[in-house]
Amino acid sequence: MRVGVAGKGGSGKTTIAATMARHLARSGFSVNALDGDPNPNLAIAVGVPPDEADRFRRIPPEEMEERPNGDGASMHFRQPFEKIVSEYGAVGPDGVRVLTMTGLLGAGKGCICGQHSTVRGVVAGLGEERPDDVTILDTEASLEHLSRGTVRHVESLVVVVEPYYRAMETMKRTVPLARELGIPQIWAIANKVRSAEDSAAIRDYCERLDIELLATVPFDDAVVVADRNRRSLIDHDPTAAATVAIMGAADRIGGHRSSVGA
Template sequence: MRLAVAGKGGAGKTTLSATVALLAARGGRRVVAVDADANPNLATALGLPSATAPPPPVPPSLVSRRRGGAGLLEPVDEVLDRYAVAGPDGIRLLAMGAAAHADEGCLCAAHAVVSSVLEDLGDPGLLVVVDMEASPEHLSRGTIRHVDAVLLVAEPYYRSLETVRRMSALVAELPVPTVAVVANKLRSPGDLDAVEEFCARHDLTFTGAIPWSDAVGAADRARVPVVHWPEARDVVVAARTLAASLGRITGDPLFD
């Protein structure tokens, strides 16, 4: 399965991406994590040591235009061997190219690279988790047109929910089979009710809920993955339940 995680800035995309990836890898699934954010943070959320060199971006020279879009010029396994960084529990981490300098232009080539890599990472036994940036540019460019599911992360307030609604409409124009919403940072039953009501009103598939926890921030400050932070156990349990629900919707269990 190729799973992209999207939503408004600060909704918790990176933390959730890392948590799902780590849980799946611990369960025996082969996992590739793709940091598709030009401001990358997935390596830290996965628990890579600060001394670990960041993954080098796959160069645009490995991508060629062809009928139907861009494509890799080399086998994707060779690209992983050359450009992925080894993470915890056997996870391999790839990164999108980021801006090195101000005023240097758009990231069109980086988007083409991500799209090409995702197209070729279609092995059914592999879980690919894509941590997207907050901008809808991945959708307007069709960068994630080859994923199997998009998980939209919503906080229980209007602007976050509206972002999810707009993104869902864009995803619907791509050949992506599954779009689902997860409610994150819930502080009360009323928060859950608000997200569920919004999803029902806009015909969005609701797939799970994650509670608010101060432990998530504490883990982040300590540069420790949430799955390794005992005080965040309720968040980890909720993420596992979410993944199981998403697996039922897609027909592809994220955890073996």
């Protein structure tokens, strides 16, 4: 199963994606965590040491190839996936395989359009070659991954939304684009919720958009402290209210995967 995590910048996508990846791995799933943000932070949030994460390299398009099949063509890796992980990323805590997919080429060096194609190919290739894995793609803080079809090959999209108007407006713009791409399952996770009013506002917005609210994650200082100390949330405080709520969301995703197959 391939899951994209989207939302407004600063909504908490990376923390949620990383914590779900760790918890699903602890629950027995084979997990890949892909950082699709050109300002990558997922590896540290998963628990990869910062000095090791700094050595990650983005996967070049030459590592992917199209091969003919009965339906036309499908994407595949040119070498074993484990070798790609060792060359470009790392195996993190609990066996989570972490890869950085995009990165800026330098100031004034132009767009990263081609990298979106590589991300799309890697996600498609994992579906072809490792269909039993759970792959979590942490997307960039914009709608470009939807307009360019970068998340075209995910089966589920989780939209992280804060209880603020601009964050909910971002969700409103995200959902129809995801539906245009034909993504079968769209969920929302309410994050940084401080009150019943916050929760009700997001729930009402989800009902209007006809999407399911997967979990409500409370505002939690443990998230701030973990980030400040460059630690994964699940390692910093596995019993924190935010950690427990995110793990609950991951359990629902894992249960959904089991009910529909890989």
